[in-house]
Amino acid sequence: MKFSITVTLKKDVLDPQGKVVKNTLVNMGMNNLKSIRQGKHFEIEVNETDPIFAEKKVDEMCKKLLVNLIIEDYKINRI
Amino acid sequence: MKSSVIVFPGSNCDRDIADALEKMQFKNKMVWHKETELPKSDLIVIPGGFSYGDYLRSGAIAGKSLIIDEVIKAANSGCLVLGICNGFQILTETGLLNGTLLRNKNLKFINKDVYIKVINHESKFTNKYKRDQVLKINIAHNEGNYFTDSKHLSELHNENLIVFKYCDKEGNIDDKSNPNGSLKNIAGIFNSKKNILGMMPHPERMIDDIISNKDGVNLFSSLLN
Numbered sequence: 001m002k003f004s005i006t007v008t009l010k011k012d013v014l015d016p017q018g019k020v021v022k023n024t025l026v027n028m029g030m031n032n033l034k035s036i037r038q039g040k041h042f043e044i045e046v047n048e049t050d051p052i053f054a055e056k057k058v059d060e061m062c063k064k065l066l067v068n069l070i071i072e073d074y075k076i077n078r079i
Numbered sequence: 080m081k082s083s084v085i086v087f088p089g090s091n092c093d094r095d096i097a098d099a100l101e102k103m104q105f106k107n108k109m110v111w112h113k114e115t116e117l118p119k120s121d122l123i124v125i126p127g128g129f130s131y132g133d134y135l136r137s138g139a140i141a142g143k144s145l146i147i148d149e150v151i152k153a154a155n156s157g158c159l160v161l162g163i164c165n166g167f168q169i170l171t172e173t174g175l176l177n178g179t180l181l182r183n184k185n186l187k188f189i190n191k192d193v194y195i196k197v198i199n200h201e202s203k204f205t206n207k208y209k210r211d212q213v214l215k216i217n218i219a220h221n222e223g224n225y226f227t228d229s230k231h232l233s234e235l236h237n238e239n240l241i242v243f244k245y246c247d248k249e250g251n252i253d254d255k256s257n258p259n260g261s262l263k264n265i266a267g268i269f270n271s272k273k274n275i276l277g278m279m280p281h282p283e284r285m286i287d288d289i290i291s292n293k294d295g296v297n298l299f300s301s302l303l304n
Binding site for chain 2: 013014017020065066068070071
């Protein structure tokens with residue numbers, strides 16, 4: 001069973017990398033660009049058959065290591 | 080006084096801090112991260128460097144290593160813990176210190192001597208410094224931009240847990256003297272019991288006039304006091 005996890009900085013946390021990427025794209029002529037927030041993406045495969053239990057395990061991985069809950073939000077999707 | 084320096088793959092200030100501790104007459108031992116027991120220590124130091132190549136987040140992997148469980152136990156029973164640079168990042172990842180270190184605001188690795196002001200001079204780590212003393216200390220980091228939530232920030236202020244703030248040569252604390260965008264110019268903080276100090280500047284690099292200055296010496300002599 002496979003999951004994708006998207007980790008993004010929380011709304012209130014400054015994202016200097018996203019800001020630089022946005023400015024560069026604007027300089028390249030992409031004038032309709034409103035905002036960019038840069039994040040991280042994980043693809044995780046687990047040896048489980050029960051989707052609810054598997055997602056619970058992936059959620060635990062996020063909380064315990066993959067995500068810094070002080071500054072980051074995350075979304076889990078089954079793929 | 081007995082000290083232990085924890086060494087991770089990628090630590091690169093472990094020898095510097097060991098030299099500093101030995102020069103200051105600490106009886107020091109190096110402890111590899113795979114150990115499951117700590118030697119009897121009055122002080123545990125988590126040194127600077129790039130543990131695990133900063134994979135995932137600075138300090139995230141080291142913060143889950145085997146020896147860290149022992150460090151947490153010792154810290155909770157009152158042992159003094161000093162985390163410098165990557166050591167500070169590791170301490171936030173373990174939860175021993177609240178908040179986190181974000182990427183520097185200007186997105187650049189900064190390696191230079193900066194000025195910091197001693198905000199709390201009445202602690203086990205800082206009692207040999209004077210109130211508001213300005214120190215010239217080296218910083219060398221990419222993620223030194225301290226961030227925490229507003230509740231913890233007021234706790235830091237109300238309980239005098241901010242130890243050092245970035246300032247200019249005259250001691251002015253403002254945006255211009257903030258090298259990395261750190262919240263309220265914070266350069267070092269205590270936990271609520273004040274037995275754990277996390278700081279981005281490197282006091283172990285400032286113990287000898289031949290290579291720098293001696294502004295870091297009093298941190299170690301405070302511990303011995």
